[in-house]
Amino acid sequence: MDYFVAQLAGFWGAFTGLVLDPVTYLYMLSAMILGIVFGALPGLTATLAVTILTGFFGNKVPIDYALIALLGAYVGAIYGGSYPSILLNIPGTAASAATAMDGHPLARQGRGGEALGLTTTASLIGTLVGTAALLVFVWLLLAISSNIASPEKALLALFGILLSGTLMSEDLAIKGWISGLIGLAMAMVGLDPLLSEPRYTFDWSYLLSGFQVVPVLMGAFAVPQIIEGLRTARPGEMLALTGRILPHGRTILRHLPTITRSGVIGTGVGALPGVGEDVAGWVSYGVGKSVGRDGANYGKGSVEGLLCSETANNACIGGALIPLLVLGIPGSPPAAALLGALKINNVIPGPTIDPAIIMRVVAIMVLASITMFAVGLLTARLFVRILKVPPVAFLPVVMVLTTIGSFSVGGGINDLYLMLGVGAVATLMNAMKYPIAPLVIGVILGGLFDETFRRSMLLSDGDPTIFLTRPMAALFLVLNVALILSQVPALQRLLTRRGRVLS
Amino acid sequence: MDDKSQLRARDFWASLGLIALSGFFIWQTTSIPLQATRVAGVSSVQFYDSAAVVPYFIFGALLILSLILLANSIVSGDAARALSGAGIGLDCAEIWRIGTIAAAMAAYILGLVPRVDFIIASGLLITALIWGYSTGQAGRMGLAAGAVVLAGSYALIRHLPQSEWNKPHDDDWVALAIWILLTTWALTRPDRNRLTRAMPLIAVIAPLILVTAMAFGFRQNVPNRGGLIFSQIERTYYLDLRPLWSQ
Numbered sequence: 001m002d003y004f005v006a007q008l009a010g011f012w013g014a015f016t017g018l019v020l021d022p023v024t025y026l027y028m029l030s031a032m033i034l035g036i037v038f039g040a041l042p043g044l045t046a047t048l049a050v051t052i053l054t055g056f057f058g059n060k061v062p063i064d065y066a067l068i069a070l071l072g073a074y075v076g077a078i079y080g081g082s083y084p085s086i087l088l089n090i091p092g093t094a095a096s097a098a099t100a101m102d103g104h105p106l107a108r109q110g111r112g113g114e115a116l117g118l119t120t121t122a123s124l125i126g127t128l129v130g131t132a133a134l135l136v137f138v139w140l141l142l143a144i145s146s147n148i149a150s151p152e153k154a155l156l157a158l159f160g161i162l163l164s165g166t167l168m169s170e171d172l173a174i175k176g177w178i179s180g181l182i183g184l185a186m187a188m189v190g191l192d193p194l195l196s197e198p199r200y201t202f203d204w205s206y207l208l209s210g211f212q213v214v215p216v217l218m219g220a221f222a223v224p225q226i227i228e229g230l231r232t233a234r235p236g237e238m239l240a241l242t243g244r245i246l247p248h249g250r251t252i253l254r255h256l257p258t259i260t261r262s263g264v265i266g267t268g269v270g271a272l273p274g275v276g277e278d279v280a281g282w283v284s285y286g287v288g289k290s291v292g293r294d295g296a297n298y299g300k301g302s303v304e305g306l307l308c309s310e311t312a313n314n315a316c317i318g319g320a321l322i323p324l325l326v327l328g329i330p331g332s333p334p335a336a337a338l339l340g341a342l343k344i345n346n347v348i349p350g351p352t353i354d355p356a357i358i359m360r361v362v363a364i365m366v367l368a369s370i371t372m373f374a375v376g377l378l379t380a381r382l383f384v385r386i387l388k389v390p391p392v393a394f395l396p397v398v399m400v401l402t403t404i405g406s407f408s409v410g411g412g413i414n415d416l417y418l419m420l421g422v423g424a425v426a427t428l429m430n431a432m433k434y435p436i437a438p439l440v441i442g443v444i445l446g447g448l449f450d451e452t453f454r455r456s457m458l459l460s461d462g463d464p465t466i467f468l469t470r471p472m473a474a475l476f477l478v479l480n481v482a483l484i485l486s487q488v489p490a491l492q493r494l495l496t497r498r499g500r501v502l503s
Numbered sequence: 504m505d506d507k508s509q510l511r512a513r514d515f516w517a518s519l520g521l522i523a524l525s526g527f528f529i530w531q532t533t534s535i536p537l538q539a540t541r542v543a544g545v546s547s548v549q550f551y552d553s554a555a556v557v558p559y560f561i562f563g564a565l566l567i568l569s570l571i572l573l574a575n576s577i578v579s580g581d582a583a584r585a586l587s588g589a590g591i592g593l594d595c596a597e598i599w600r601i602g603t604i605a606a607a608m609a610a611y612i613l614g615l616v617p618r619v620d621f622i623i624a625s626g627l628l629i630t631a632l633i634w635g636y637s638t639g640q641a642g643r644m645g646l647a648a649g650a651v652v653l654a655g656s657y658a659l660i661r662h663l664p665q666s667e668w669n670k671p672h673d674d675d676w677v678a679l680a681i682w683i684l685l686t687t688w689a690l691t692r693p694d695r696n697r698l699t700r701a702m703p704l705i706a707v708i709a710p711l712i713l714v715t716a717m718a719f720g721f722r723q724n725v726p727n728r729g730g731l732i733f734s735q736i737e738r739t740y741y742l743d744l745r746p747l748w749s750q
Contacts, residue, residue, distance in 0.1 A: 181564055185558070392637045403612065408717055408723040457551035462550070
């Protein structure tokens, strides 16, 4: 009990400090509006919003304010994706794909306003559930994480890359793993972290410090998005936003069990390393369809179905921040961009992180969810208008934004060359259905994996059983092996046959 | 032919590329010391904490996965289609679209941004991309990308050394002239629409706000401070405006 009281007292201190600072609102409102716009415009994503703001605010304003901008944009963009899902049947972000299943049929029935109001409320509650989990579990996990040493960290980093590769791949899981390995390989460039041995620098001094995170993020997420979006877009048939937007309290109360369940699922999926909001939305939708009272009507305009995906994708944000703050392993692609911002500010997540930063993150998340709710309900009819803007009108501006954002982080023109190179590779990978997120997570976690793996071997005098003799390390090793084996086709067929026999 | 067949056919080429890449980097890794040596009484690394051990693991795994991908492509029978353009799903219109965008981006980053005023370079790029790609006409795409490539190539060829990048040069004027010509051409065409009419405004305002916010708001480095327009803005800011509020 004392633990929870202490947590709440700490949160309250951080929250009052945040809301009493007038500058907070400047950053929060502008980031929230930008985030909703990025989420609402098909062709722009939450990851791109956080990445671009990392380039702008990363190391240019104090980290306290940079976090307001980045988290505000993150929350706003995940929510903003629901606008085109409901009114155009085109998900604004991958996270809102499941929202379109029931949101658009509801809008077709003339209940677009109600659907938007419900998603706004579900997003608020989802974000708060994820944030509550962050507040409670981050400290418990931080206490445990002080016992997590190099062997566990190395295996967990590998697990994050493998899991992200497995779940983010549209085609074969092996392609996700290859993407993660390419990211890991990119992280090997520069001086190695233990012995300062130069690797793959080809006598170019710029490469001695390795690949910088921000240009890699910009190249991987922005450039393919721009190339993909610059085409003649036939404007979809936009449905009118009719009816009352403010949801009825009774409707929310009736669906509270669904909202709570979806919030828990979203947080849980978010806490898995490297798995994003889109997976959270679909998992929650699938569970809802199986266990929900209204499961048979999912896909036909079910309010329950709408709430399942929209609560979960926002709850995922809080969940994704848990492994980020505890272990430095991003829980989702936008969290990977957030980690980039922390890195360029020399904030090292893990047991040694300043507790004030965690409390500030929680306070910002709560304020962001309230701001999103207010902005969403008050200005929904205004935001709907931007859905008519064709991607070709704003993507060239995004290109200029990424260029100046990348340039100003520190590496100058060389960072732009890096951005262009990574962008070319990412575009090629997109064309061949290789997921990009594992590559970025590989780049971010590569240094950690290299350092902790070799340190483990150094501590054990080259004895690899160190990964088996420590209980937590053994557990992570089993998880890694199980994940790889689960994707072997022969084993998959065997398991399916066994399943059929048992059933 | 379905998408899966095309993907497997593309996997054939991708796996060959990845095999070559991992082979090259495994060869590169051999130059990093792996075995323990003792020079002048000082022991170097053991094999297990060498800087080469993790790269060997990564490129080895990449090689194995590439071989599996290649085998999968061959076993599925779709590798046989990899030699034909149709087999891997080559779409000439799409290649032209992506190729022209890539050429414009490369000319912008490699030629224009380091050498030409950022507002002019970005204005030209924005104009070219909005006008060139809003209708899907191949001719327009070529003309738009050609304008950026022309300006970028001129700057790149005329002022290649880094020592010349930040000085005011004729490349600013050339890029500005191409930008004005392209805008005039777009605005005088009979098929102009609302987006074309809004285009010059977006092309001027977006880079202007971005570069001034970055330079004077966040006080960050911006590309080509000696550019035609930015140097005038900077001069006006420090000599005329700044003294007003510093007093």
